[in-house]
Amino acid sequence: DSGWCxxxxxxFESSLHKDIYVIGDACIAGPMPKSAYSANTQAKVCAEAILSELQGREMATPSYVNTCYSVVGDDFGISVAAIYRLDNGKIISVPDSGGISPIDASAQTRKYEVAYAHSWFSNITYEMFN
Structure with a gap:
């Protein structure tokens, strides 16, 4: 009814269909944004859930993370990050975790953010495709 699963x-098992798992943009994952890094984290948690089920063991309590970078110019980047945990079966934001790039960040900090963004992209694509 909401447009999301x-x-x-x-x-990340469907609440409507047993043995169907839904991650990323398609699922309802509490306050987690619909981003590539959220989906990557959800995929790892989902894989652990399936492995635990196949091995007949209790799944560990997961934690989740998200980081989004925006490269605004050659030497200007910004980011937002957050950590999430499970509380009574629901994903919630961990208070005072993560944050956003400071509005008054120095030029050097903005330059670092660009380097972090490129590093993040290299790492996540390597992890997904290798």
């Missing part, structure tokens, strides 16, 4: 937020 309801899931068990610990495992």
């Amino acid at each position: 309801p899931v068990n937020q610990k495992t």
